[in-house]
Amino acid sequence: MEVKYEQVFINTFQDERFKTQKKIFIKWINLNLKTVNDLADGRILLKLLEIVTGKKLPKPSHGNMRVHKIENVNKSILFLRTQVHLQGIGAEDIVDGSPKLILGLIWTIILRFHIEKVPAADGEAKLTKETLLSWCQKKTRGYPGVEIKNFTDSWRSGLGFSALIHAHCPNLFVYNNLLHMSNIRNLKYAFEVTQTKFDIPKLLDAEDVCISKIDEKSIMTYITIYYHTFAGMTRNVRNLTGETQSEPTDIQSVTKIEEHEDPKFQAHHTSIKALFPFARQIFL
Structure with a gap:
């Protein structure tokens, strides 16, 4: 039995x-x-x-x-x-x-x-599971409620996604306000922010992550788009409100998403956009 x-x-x-x-x-x-x-x-x-x-x-x-x-x-x-x-x-x-x-x-x-x-930000020839995980850990280090150890349950609370966003653009929201929200609300909020502010496709729904057994491949696929988007950030730019900022030194520094100067990133961005005209054809 x-x-x-x-x-x-x-x-x-x-x-x-x-x-x-x-x-x-x-x-x-x-x-x-x-x-x-x-x-x-x-x-x-x-x-x-x-x-x-x-x-x-x-x-x-x-x-x-x-x-x-x-x-x-x-x-x-x-x-x-x-x-x-x-x-x-x-x-x-x-x-x-x-x-x-x-x-x-x-x-x-x-x-x-x-x-x-995708070229790795640390000089590696290519992005791997390990370098992607290391990037997530580095960017979210010090954020309350976040400890990235893997591409499964470390993301369940939704705070990991918000920490990645806040680490690159902290003027968008007050991170500490998220600490008392439910996992579902945090996940929905993070996915909505990345879609509306950074044009990152909402590949996941909150219900896909707020479960006991999270799919690693799905999280990796989604987080790679974060990496691609945020890796294009420059260090001495205006913030989203148009104000000039000094060179960032910590997670509270305000920066702005801009196109990466490296043609490899531009080519990769183009290839992702070019995929969009092929929806649901695979499994129908």
Whole structure:
């Protein structure tokens, strides 16, 4: 009886994680759905890879037979294998619509071309899970109620998100006013601020984070957009009200979001924006 209960719990958790990943991965690919298609024919996948890599991939076959679909997906998989270590995913799995393997494929693309593609602020050639975590820890150090140890339960209270915002733009709100708010309210507030003030897409809902088992991949995908946005901050700029400030020395210093001068950041920003016309096509 106990074993059966544990299996039901595991299955429920896996279902919840699948729903969360599916939702955030869809939003990452597309926030403004213009046309409806699916991943099965391989054409959208080829187009997606061209956008996130900036490379020209082989032209897709335009037939609608299964053999044409497998051929198109194989073109994407063959390309991905030149970029990443890819195992356990075949063209037939994608054509047949295997949810688990489709999510695995999309996560591979996000990890390689959304997360690792971003230059790290500390001089590293690419952003990794460890450097992203280190950046979060550095920026939120000293904030009450925040101790970033991972990309799961460290974010449940919502204060971690608000601390990242406040560390870069403390004139937006009084951080201490958030300490007595509920987790749900803090999460909703942080997501609303980043969307309205910094044009950061609201990939997550508060309910996706205020749960017992938070999905690590979803948090990483979302936090990478924070990193990309805030890494473009300059040190001697006007604040959001237009007042000139001296060079920041602590978390109370006021700065302003500006375009990063490094063309690598500009290119990455462009690639993210270019993804938006492809909403929900993957799992329909």
